[in-house]
Amino acid sequence: MKLSDLSPLMVRRRAGGLSYSYDQFRADPALAALSWPDDVLEQFLFDHGDNAAFGNDYGGIDLRDITWRLETIPAADFHTMPTGASDAGCIEDYADNPVHWVTVRPPEVGRHWEEHGTWRRPPLLLDRRLLDPAGSGLLVLEGRTRVGVLRGRLREELHATPDHRAWVGRP
Numbered sequence: 001m002k003l004s005d006l007s008p009l010m011v012r013r014r015a016g017g018l019s020y021s022y023d024q025f026r027a028d029p030a031l032a033a034l035s036w037p038d039d040v041l042e043q044f045l046f047d048h049g050d051n052a053a054f055g056n057d058y059g060g061i062d063l064r065d066i067t068w069r070l071e072t073i074p075a076a077d078f079h080t081m082p083t084g085a086s087d088a089g090c091i092e093d094y095a096d097n098p099v100h101w102v103t104v105r106p107p108e109v110g111r112h113w114e115e116h117g118t119w120r121r122p123p124l125l126l127d128r129r130l131l132d133p134a135g136s137g138l139l140v141l142e143g144r145t146r147v148g149v150l151r152g153r154l155r156e157e158l159h160a161t162p163d164h165r166a167w168v169g170r171p
Contacts, residue, residue: 003059004047006030022046029149032065033064040068040167055085058141066169068085070122073138073166075154078147081125083140091140094148098156101149112152119146119160127170138168161166 013020025031025046026038037143048054083091094101102110104131112120124142128135140147143166153160 001030001033001061001063002061003055006049007047009039014050015047036066036068037070037167038168039122040124041123043167048142052088053084057087058126058131065171066130067171068167068169070165072163073125073168075160075162075164076151077138078150078164079154081138081140081147083144083147085132087144091144091148091151094145095151095155098149098152098158099150101128101145113149114159117153117159118164119143119150121146122165122167123147125166127168129171131168141169 009025009028012028013025016024022042026041031041031045036044081091084089102113109120112118119145123146124141125138125143126141128139130136131139149165150160152158
């Protein structure tokens with residue numbers, strides 16, 4: 001099952017507008033074969049399943065081949081972690097002004113960074129072998145702003161923990 005196979009579901013989601021809830025989306029039989037955690041399903045497919053850049057970057061992956069686990073990742077691993085080619089450079093754009101990107105979010109986001117030194121919601125990382133069997137390392141699938149804020153906070157020596165939770169999709 002590829003992203004393009006879910007296009008009828010994405011059409012239904014768009015047609016429902018704001019009244020089409022995540023609960024309706026996740027109950028769709030087309031998603032049953034995935035058995036993904038709700039947080040991953042929402043961030044990846046509900047929020048971005050019909051995003052053209054995601055289709056370009058990740059459309060070749062068989063979604064059934066991805067196993068998701070919540071992992072603890074050292075902050076240092078995020079320093080050079082890329083995102084998909086369609087959004088190349090955006091993480092560094094967010095890192096250039098981490099305070100701004102936190103202040104444009106709800107106040108609890110900033111409080112969480114100050115109190116806990118990490119994000120409130122784990123981002124989605126993908127093992128690059130899913131895109132290229134010869135690939136290695138992880139890339140940021142969703143959560144580019146969060147990772148950019150972390151990079152910027154580390155560079156500006158703002159409070160950041162040494163490790164961060166993330167959903168990691170592996171073959």
